[in-house]
Amino acid sequence: MIRKELVAASAEPVILSLLAKGESYGYAIIQEVTARSEGELHWTDGMLYPVLHRMEHRGLIKSRWGESETGRKRKYYSLMKDGKTAMTKHQQQWSLVNSVLTGLRKENYA
């Protein structure tokens, strides 16, 4: 299981990257994160919403009320222009961290 600090730090880039594929809603976001991380990235379901609301306040994403296929009310989130810019920055920074760690690991095992 990934540590809480890392979960908090990765929440925003993960959400932005998921929404870059198209609009989505809270439950689907949680399901996709769980599936993609094979359960290692553990999010408490309810805690996702304060993150989404704050990202919306900051103008990174926007929301709209819609309906599911079964007619249930749903709030859909989608990426805004500032969100795309923020996502690119996040991805560059995480790639840098990843390349540093990968380089060091290769040296350690060389």
Add this chain to the structure above:
Amino acid sequence: MLDLRNAMADLEKSFAEWRWQMLAAGIKAPVPLEELEIHLREDVEQHLRFSGDGEQAFAAAVRRMGRPSELKSEFNKSSRWGFRFWWIWLGIGGFGLVQTAMLNLVGPLVFHRHSSAFFSAKWWADWFPSYIAWIALILVGSAVGLAKWRWERKAISP
């Protein structure tokens, strides 16, 4: 075959109790509460399809949702209240300061009274405490607003 609609209807009392717990914890704004409930209902429904046990599916979904007090604390962080507080406080302080200056400068002319020159003994006695009070109000309000804003900016762990 499980009748999903009936199974969900049987859980209405449990949903009402959960909603009451959320309200008691302070999650009173309609949007987050409605959004959380929609999520809870979807989660319960999905797990009912596999387990068939309504009470068990509900209990597991509530656990996954998180504790109400923790949720309230995280929603507070996303409220932007610190930023608003700062502007409101700055508005009140600024208005008071401008009003004091207007009375200080224009008042004597309008009412044809003895004008108190800046920094004279009379000015210090009459006006200086008012200026100090408004400036102190702005500074204290800004400090509180900034502290709250910084707290709100802390990363939220979902």
